[in-house]
Amino acid sequence: MKAIVMSEFGDPGVLVPTDVDLADPRPGWVTVEIRAAALNWHDVLVRRGRYASPLPHTPGADGAGVRTDTGEEVLILPSLFWGDRTDAPGAGFQILGDSTPGTYAQYVNVPEECLAPKPAGYSWEQAAALPLVGxxxxxxxxxxxxxxxxxxxxxxxxxxxxxxxxxxxxxxxxxxxxxxxxxxxxxxxxxxxxxxxxxxxxxxxxxxxxxxxxxxxxxxxxxxxxxxxxxxxxxxxxxxxxxxxxxxxxxxxxxxxxxxxxxxxxxxxxTTMGGPEDFRGLMNLIAAGDVAPPPIAATYPLSDAAEAHRRLESGGEYGKIVLVP
Known part of the structure; x- marks a missing residue:
């Protein structure tokens, strides 16, 4: 599959389109074919080495796509291994794209509990932009x-x-x-x-x-x-x-x-990014119909991830920047 891979930390130029093999999902995880992946400032920090991600590495926290096992259209909660408490995440908490390969790819493996149905009326770009900020x-x-x-x-x-x-x-x-x-x-x-x-x-x-x-x-x-x-x-x-x-x-x-x-x-x-219970609350609020989708500032092909990061770092946008495989 095509993925964005960084072999070192640094400026946006370290984000290189590469052919990679997708690992088989572990028990309790599923594979999602990515239709859109949204950028977050967190991705910039990963690229710069703030979270000491293993190299080579594919970043990306936000995404939406299709489950390969059921064909369902889903969006991805990037909050992994939250733990049993709702007041704060457990010691094993991480964000998708920190240590686990992320959404800047054609496919990604994620825990099944981190999936929710794509909201009705949302485009793929809007769905991908929702989870982390939402x-x-x-x-x-x-x-x-x-x-x-x-x-x-x-x-x-x-x-x-x-x-x-x-x-x-x-x-x-x-x-x-x-x-x-x-x-x-x-x-x-x-x-x-x-x-x-x-x-x-x-x-x-x-x-x-x-x-x-x-x-x-x-x-x-x-x-x-x-x-x-x-x-x-x-x-x-x-x-x-x-x-x-x-x-x-x-x-x-x-x-x-x-x-x-x-x-x-x-x-x-x-506070930080929330866990599965917060995710359910968010989706219930959206289902009530009174929450507008995230605005989209720009869309780039996956292969242009470096240029998308440069635009994100310029800081002049109102709305989200999205990659489309």
């Missing part, structure tokens, strides 16, 4: 933050995969959502997708500016921060509000005013 957003907003209909939500970083999916899920839940963004174009894209409004987070005063847009100007019930600005994000919360953090691509370290934190009665909630 289950991550669902776990952050629903499982961890307990977001409810009628509550106010602020999403940091409009245009990113998780941020865009979270906006869609929040609409399905019935929350009132504002965003921050790095450009007017990304704010406009978020408003077109259902956000009530937003501000640029390029000024240090943005938490106070966006807080003025919250109900009564008192702050938001929930703030979702997938980029690492949560020392600023706390300033946009109402007293007793919840901050959910799940990324650090902008900043990996923050300094907090401890007194303001505990006097504010804030809840700080760390």
């Amino acid at each position: 289950v991550t957003s669902f776990r952050a907003l629903v499982t961890r933050a307990g977001l409810r209909a009628g509550e106010s939500l602020l999403i940091i970083g409009a245009g990113g995969g998780v941020s865009t999916m979270a906006l869609s899920l929040a609409g399905g839940i019935g929350a009132h959502t504002h965003v921050t963004g790095s450009s007017e174009e990304k704010l406009a894209g978020a408003r077109a997708a259902g956000a009530a409004g937003g501000v640029l987070h390029t000024r240090d005063s943005w938490p106070e500016e966006v807080k003025e847009l919250s109900p009564g100007g008192k702050g938001f019930d929930v703030v979702l921060d997938p980029v690492g600005l949560w020392d600023h994000s706390l300033r946009a919360l109402r007293p007793g509000g919840r901050l959910v953090v799940l990324g650090a691509n902008v900043a990996e370290h923050v300094t907090l005013d401890v007194r303001k934190y505990f006097f504010g009665q804030f809840s700080l909630l760390g």
